Amino acid sequence: MKVMLVEEREVKAFLEQLQQEGLLTEQTRPVWEMILPKRLKRMYDVLNERTRYITVLMEAVDDPHNQAAVLRTAEAFGVQDVHIVTGKAPFSPNRLVTRYADQWLTLHRKPDIETAIGDLKRQGYQVYASYLGEGAIPLSDLNVSKPTVLLFGNEHSGVSEEALSLADGTFIIPMYGFVQSFNISVAAALALYDVTERARRQAGTRYYLPPEERKALYEQWMWQTLHPRIRKQLEQQGYTVR
Amino acid sequence: MKVMLVEEREVKAFLEQLQQEGLLTEQTRPVWEMILPKRLKRMYDVLNERTRYITVLMEAVDDPHNQAAVLRTAEAFGVQDVHIVTGKAPFSPNRLVTRYADQWLTLHRKPDIETAIGDLKRQGYQVYASYLGEGAIPLSDLNVSKPTVLLFGNEHSGVSEEALSLADGTFIIPMYGFVQSFNISVAAALALYDVTERARRQAGTRYYLPPEERKALYEQWMWQTLHPRIRKQLEQQGYTVR
Numbered sequence: 001m002k003v004m005l006v007e008e009r010e011v012k013a014f015l016e017q018l019q020q021e022g023l024l025t026e027q028t029r030p031v032w033e034m035i036l037p038k039r040l041k042r043m044y045d046v047l048n049e050r051t052r053y054i055t056v057l058m059e060a061v062d063d064p065h066n067q068a069a070v071l072r073t074a075e076a077f078g079v080q081d082v083h084i085v086t087g088k089a090p091f092s093p094n095r096l097v098t099r100y101a102d103q104w105l106t107l108h109r110k111p112d113i114e115t116a117i118g119d120l121k122r123q124g125y126q127v128y129a130s131y132l133g134e135g136a137i138p139l140s141d142l143n144v145s146k147p148t149v150l151l152f153g154n155e156h157s158g159v160s161e162e163a164l165s166l167a168d169g170t171f172i173i174p175m176y177g178f179v180q181s182f183n184i185s186v187a188a189a190l191a192l193y194d195v196t197e198r199a200r201r202q203a204g205t206r207y208y209l210p211p212e213e214r215k216a217l218y219e220q221w222m223w224q225t226l227h228p229r230i231r232k233q234l235e236q237q238g239y240t241v242r
Numbered sequence: 243m244k245v246m247l248v249e250e251r252e253v254k255a256f257l258e259q260l261q262q263e264g265l266l267t268e269q270t271r272p273v274w275e276m277i278l279p280k281r282l283k284r285m286y287d288v289l290n291e292r293t294r295y296i297t298v299l300m301e302a303v304d305d306p307h308n309q310a311a312v313l314r315t316a317e318a319f320g321v322q323d324v325h326i327v328t329g330k331a332p333f334s335p336n337r338l339v340t341r342y343a344d345q346w347l348t349l350h351r352k353p354d355i356e357t358a359i360g361d362l363k364r365q366g367y368q369v370y371a372s373y374l375g376e377g378a379i380p381l382s383d384l385n386v387s388k389p390t391v392l393l394f395g396n397e398h399s400g401v402s403e404e405a406l407s408l409a410d411g412t413f414i415i416p417m418y419g420f421v422q423s424f425n426i427s428v429a430a431a432l433a434l435y436d437v438t439e440r441a442r443r444q445a446g447t448r449y450y451l452p453p454e455e456r457k458a459l460y461e462q463w464m465w466q467t468l469h470p471r472i473r474k475q476l477e478q479q480g481y482t483v484r
Contacts, residue, residue, distance in 0.1 A: 078418035176320035
């Protein structure tokens with residue numbers, strides 16, 4: 001799968017494959033013809049690792065640095081969706097930290113934690129909150145046999161009482177020293193790493209995106225990877241993405 | 243083991259146990275009599291999880307924030323030793339980030355990477371460098387059947403050529419997205435978490451400190467947990483810690 005697209009016939013075969021998979025269509029031809037094959041290939045490789053089986057919910061994470069670090073880590077581990085309930089501060093992740101990770105993600109802003117958790121539960125997710133108190137299970141015991149939301153709370157006060165009462169459970173990253181807590185960017189990275197590694201092995205095809213979501217996401221990525229001038233040109237020709 | 247020292251007889255039994263283990267002696271009585279039993283208990287619990295089986299070497303990590311974050315994570319996972327080779331910047335970890343983790347660690351400053359790696363290899367360690375290039379094995383494949391050094395390089399240029407040529411191997415934290423690298427504080431946390439979790443299960447008693455090292459470290463911790471005024475008093479009475 002990880003072929004380099006050096007020779008023209010490799011490029012041709014690759015484009016044909018993507019057409020067969022329905023990722024490139026005649027309708028979107030004006031778009032994908034403007035994108036370098038190696039770019040299409042890179043986006044395809046990333047698409048193949050994308051998941052909605054694991055997702056993240058940030059509740060009142062106020063520090064722009066932390067907001068950004070969570071987005072960057074989620075993206076790096078292939079987690080497509082990040083759900084956001086703001087606290088005192090607006091959601092404005094630091095661009096120096098995200099390294100544009102956010103442009104490849106689907107961000108879902110929710111008005112409040114009740115709506116956020118309710119929506120996710122209706123979609124079949126279990127919700128586990130990062131929590132340092134009583135009853136939290138060790139991260140490695142978090143069962144990933146069903147789609148899972150990792151919930152992270154405010155830097156100082158943690159997840160809210162309301163979130164705790166709505167969540168299916170809480171987890172803790174075991175610590176063995178005098179230091180009793182991790183920065184949220186570290187906690188999120190550890191949790192996402194552990195949970196995605198295990199879910200990738202256990203969940204089989206359920207871990208990855210279904211065909212129609214693959215297609216929608218790939219088209220969106222193609223559109224936004226275009227130079228703004230080319231996007232504008234295509235729009236003037238009456239082309240819009242979805 | 244995790245009893246609360248509520249009742250006087252529990253305290254007495256605990257202190258007797260530590261004397262039997264050789265952690266509290268008649269010689270150090272003036273010190274430990276000045277420390278609250280629950281404090282002694284906390285230090286004892288942490289001591290029991292301490293390891294030198296896994297250790298960290300930072301090569302030219304220049305950012306005070308990153309220096310501090312690595313110390314804090316190492317401490318949180320029970321890793322006692324951190325080895326340091328400075329780069330362009332001095333080693334001056336940000337105190338707001340370390341949360342005083344460094345005072346519980348043993349920091350080893352080394353003049354250059356050759357000395358640092360040479361010393362560690364002579365002590366029986368294998369050295370694995372965090373590296374994004376060719377030949378790096380996935381973190382989860384890093385074999386922890388022998389004592390292991392995790393080596394992290396400079397924020398921008400990574401580990402040096404010299405370090406790479408001296409290391410036993412390189413590892414990479416698998417990434418699945420467009421983001422191609424982690425901040426070193428995140429990379430170190432992920433690597434330390436994964437490796438200590440596995441080594442704790444696999445290495446048995448070799449993972450933990452031997453009796454003489456436990457005693458030395460406990461005495462050092464007792465000494466520094468004292469109020470400076472009490473330390474001074476004891477010193478005036480002719481008492482010094484080792």
